[in-house]
Amino acid sequence: MNAWAALRLQMEWGADEALEDAPVDRLRPREPQPGAATPAARPAEPRPVVVAPAVAAALVIAQPTLRAQDLASAANTLAELRAALIAFDGCALSATATNLVFSDGNPDAGLMLVGEGPGAEEDRAGLPFIGPSGKLLDRMLASIGLDRSTCLITNLIPWRPPGNRNPTDAEVALCLPFLRRHIELVRPQRLVLLGALAARAVLGTRAGITRLRGTWTDASFDGLPQPVPTLPMLHPAYLLRNPSAKRDAWSDMLALRRSIDSQVK
Ligand code: URA
Numbered sequence: 001m002n003a004w005a006a007l008r009l010q011m012e013w014g015a016d017e018a019l020e021d022a023p024v025d026r027l028r029p030r031e032p033q034p035g036a037a038t039p040a041a042r043p044a045e046p047r048p049v050v051v052a053p054a055v056a057a058a059l060v061i062a063q064p065t066l067r068a069q070d071l072a073s074a075a076n077t078l079a080e081l082r083a084a085l086i087a088f089d090g091c092a093l094s095a096t097a098t099n100l101v102f103s104d105g106n107p108d109a110g111l112m113l114v115g116e117g118p119g120a121e122e123d124r125a126g127l128p129f130i131g132p133s134g135k136l137l138d139r140m141l142a143s144i145g146l147d148r149s150t151c152l153i154t155n156l157i158p159w160r161p162p163g164n165r166n167p168t169d170a171e172v173a174l175c176l177p178f179l180r181r182h183i184e185l186v187r188p189q190r191l192v193l194l195g196a197l198a199a200r201a202v203l204g205t206r207a208g209i210t211r212l213r214g215t216w217t218d219a220s221f222d223g224l225p226q227p228v229p230t231l232p233m234l235h236p237a238y239l240l241r242n243p244s245a246k247r248d249a250w251s252d253m254l255a256l257r258r259s260i261d262s263q264v265k
Pocket of ligand 1: 134
């Protein structure tokens with residue numbers, strides 16, 4: 001049984017509170033106190049479920065994540081997934097964002113791009129990649145004959161983190177079930193992960209993007225029969241700050257084009 005399954009089981013059995021530092025064996029017969037009268041038999045009281053403090057702390061973090069998993073996996077269409085995200089109040093980012101940023105483009109195109117999270121312009125418009133890095137992304141796509149009608153674009157984090165700060169690990173954990181379900185519902189033939197955050201979250205690795213980029217790798221999803229060929233790439237915002245890295249990005253775009261062409265032929 002994995003850790004999530006163990007936590008889920010404890011929660012289903014009612015464990016939501018830490019009562020003692022160590023488990024208490026409430027079945028052990030009590031030592032009779034010297035001189036005490038034998039107590040009359042009383043009907044058994046319901047016994048509280050006891051968990052250690054460390055488990056209770058994990059439950060506090062796990063509960064919204066499990067709710068995210070349940071909500072995401074119950075969605076059977078993209079419209080339902082969008083509605084599930086709107087209904088989900090477990091991620092504080094939704095309270096500070098102006099709009100949910102769900103996706104843009106063509107879900108039937110076979111190619112899905114995943115960025116990190118919305119910036120100010122995306123937050124205002126409710127659309128991914130429309131600010132400066134989005135304009136660069138559009139030019140990169142055009143350079144290999146693609147546009148938003150030939151791919152679907154989304155983000156790991158669907159709400160703008162205040163001040164464009166990096167999302168925390170907890171925020172990533174809360175949003176990841178929705179992204180994974182998004183990918184399962186779209187069933188892309190190819191996935192492109194833009195930047196370290198998306199690549200690490202989807203591939204479940206701590207490796208750096210400069211090591212991951214440019215190499216196709218298979219990403220598995222519970223709801224998909226086959227792994228999805230996945231290409232991590234440098235994020236356009238990184239390319240704006242580091243123009244010399246555009247050479248690597250161009251080589252990755254060509255790898256993407258070659259892969260699409262090899263299937264078309
Ligand atoms: N950066 C991203 O990763 N996503 C956006 O939507 C915009 C900027």
